[in-house]
Amino acid sequence: MNKLRAQEIAASPVMVNVTCDGVPIYIQHVDEHNETATIYPLGQPEQEQTVQLSSLQEH
Structure with missing residues (x-):
């Protein structure tokens, strides 16, 4: 996952489906x-x- 998208997800109040392994x-x-x-x-x-x-992978 690129760092910009990861920062967007971390700052968002909306739960995003992300997995690690x-x-x-x-x-x-x-x-x-x-x-x-x-x-x-x-x-x-x-x-x-x-x-x-x-x-990290976004689904």
């Missing part, structure tokens, strides 16, 4: 300099992690 996730923050995103699986905010934007 097949797991539905919520994008919490996008780091445009490192091209990473802070994410967590839906309903599991305690499992926060940082991943490369390239591992």
Whole structure:
């Protein structure tokens, strides 16, 4: 996923269907300099992690 789209999704109040390795996730923050995103699986905010934007897929 490109960083501009990831930032749009993170800022949007509308839930967008995005997965990381097949797991539905919520994008919490996008780091445009490192091209990473802070994410967590839906309903599991305690499992926060940082991943490369390239591992995210919008459906």
